[in-house]
Amino acid sequence: MSTPPDAATIARLSLHDPAHFGIQHSQTLHRLALLQHWNIATDAKVLELGCGQGDCTTVLANAVGEGGKVVAVDPADLDYGAPYTLGQAQGHISQGPFGSRITWVQQPTLDYLSSLQPSSSSSPVFDATVLAHSLWYFASPSLILSTLSAIKQHSKRLHLAEWSLAATHPSAQPHVLASLTQAALECRKENSISNVRTVLGPKRLTELAVAAGWKLESETRVQAGEGLLDGRWEVSACLDSSFEEEVEEQVKDGRERAVVLALRDACEASLGGIEGGQKGVKTMDIWVANFV
């Protein structure tokens, strides 16, 4: 039996800027930490929804081994994403050692799920379905509900990971505020293309999963690793001058606009106590849950 590849080896399978390998490495380490709570079996057939550039897909492909399979679905255009597009990133992974274990699907999640053959509840197509940091990309809570309901027809288990809205370290509080600020703006747009569209905490996501027929088996909250820069990225997006301009454009009602701007200002104010200011911002905790 060969030694399983370590985080650095898996991270190198993704298309990355070698000058900033640390960023890719931290993202892979983070997915490996999530995986510890999911218990994905060797040879399992796993559905991943919202795979994006495949940061979690490689980790899942590693976990299921040569006998397993990952179907990785993302509705985004293949030319979406920076510095590499989804098409470039996914193509690169396909050419690597895990390529044969992964099937990429570029399709709206619900369309993909409804294209599957109806399965008897005793033998669903997938052993497990994973949504790792993809729930906040959904357009609305009702779309999350429909999706979780559709998954119930085709998967034995459901594994979720999402930002928890909780910050164990006070320096991660700006990340919480930046997410809420973005959510308050994005809910005003007919079509959002932000990283942060529908912000729901663990309580609301669990309510939706239960309403979709799932039963919560276990949940936990993990602190973000030091190298994870998501907090800094979101705070930067929220404090960028273009954000304020967008608020002016998109939120016509003065009272509603005041709420979004107050959120933004609270995010900025929360940097006050942080050593290094914006550069000292940490990433908030992550909620990890298993449903059956």
Next chain:
Amino acid sequence: MSTPPDAATIARLSLHDPAHFGIQHSQTLHRLALLQHWNIATDAKVLELGCGQGDCTTVLANAVGEGGKVVAVDPADLDYGAPYTLGQAQGHISQGPFGSRITWVQQPTLDYLSSLQPSSSSSPVFDATVLAHSLWYFASPSLILSTLSAIKQHSKRLHLAEWSLAATHPSAQPHVLASLTQAALECRKENSISNVRTVLGPKRLTELAVAAGWKLESETRVQAGEGLLDGRWEVSACLDSSFEEEVEEQVKDGRERAVVLALRDACEASLGGIEGGQKGVKTMDIWVANFV
């Protein structure tokens, strides 16, 4: 020259529950701390807008001395407020030693201002106008703008004090989140009767004052005294089950509702790191500013 009354003496002029004198005392101490940044002169004629039960009014009446005058305006009904109504609280102060220095006016702020005789800019009616923790009670940013513009016609100086949306102590962050959560709900209501209606941080309030013709002379941020329980009160209101019911009733759109609930959940999550939980919540910093 007699010794000026201390905080305890001034606090006792307000109608209070003797079993909880500490609450009244802390509120008076806080107003005295604000006053230090305003430089209200003896014998001055001061207009106070949003006087409520008079917690700041007694402090101002003390500052202007026997030769001064405070006109204290509040639009709320005289039977509004708990545990004592505005009418009871103001009536009690009027019967005390500062009674003759204070004129109470129960009238919408703009109505009162437009009832004043037009004054030449060289000799306005009031030496100073004070809004201490009353700006968040306004129905909208545009009403604040009209009010600040109207004040400019009748007052030499403008003194503002409002919650800053900044928390020097991490245990005050739940207060910030509770205020933002309430603001996100209240902006959906045609008529809000909450303590927190229009939440604006220092930057936005300064923008409004400048747009109204005022010039920022000085500003500072002060930390709330230990005894000030406003943070705890607002967090309690936000986490009460009635709040969630109100969100269900008032916010019909699922995406918008999700934002308010995410804010509420972030407020709850922020209690995690606080010793004593909800009881350990501190009150956020206060912004104090002078305009001419």
